Amino acid sequence: MANFHFNTGPFRRFAIHGDTRATGKDMNGKNWSKLCKDCGIIDGKGITLTDVDIVFSKVKNKSARTITYSQFKEALEELARKRFRDKSSEDAAQEVYRMIEGKSPVIAGVTVKPTFGNPCCSKWMISNYLFL
Numbered sequence: 001m002a003n004f005h006f007n008t009g010p011f012r013r014f015a016i017h018g019d020t021r022a023t024g025k026d027m028n029g030k031n032w033s034k035l036c037k038d039c040g041i042i043d044g045k046g047i048t049l050t051d052v053d054i055v056f057s058k059v060k061n062k063s064a065r066t067i068t069y070s071q072f073k074e075a076l077e078e079l080a081r082k083r084f085r086d087k088s089s090e091d092a093a094q095e096v097y098r099m100i101e102g103k104s105p106v107i108a109g110v111t112v113k114p115t116f117g118n119p120c121c122s123k124w125m126i127s128n129y130l131f132l
Helices: 009-016 029-038 049-059 069-083 089-100 123-130
Strands: 026-028 066-068
Touching: 009 026, 009 029, 026 029, 029 049, 029 069, 049 069, 066 069, 069 089
Parallel strands: none
Antiparallel strands: 026 066
């Protein structure tokens, strides 16, 4: 495992995504997959969603459902070797680290229902008022 100084920011941002109780010290499989997808690590050719899930299962502890930061780095380095086969392990890891540097979870497909009228007044109140 290569020893690079890597900012914990992306790990923490993805680790707490979607979970109000998360501390940011460990990451679940769903958020690991989201990180790999949002940061472009999954390319559909060299790295697929299946590869990402296999690596997650490989680096986590047997009974655990989450990975720690050190396991996260180990998983990234494993994916890096697979994604950048023509580069050395250290160069491949550095390339993957660049891909996730400064990234945050992408929130797509969220729509807000428009509100009409005064939100404190129900339709019943408005219709009764009009007929008085």
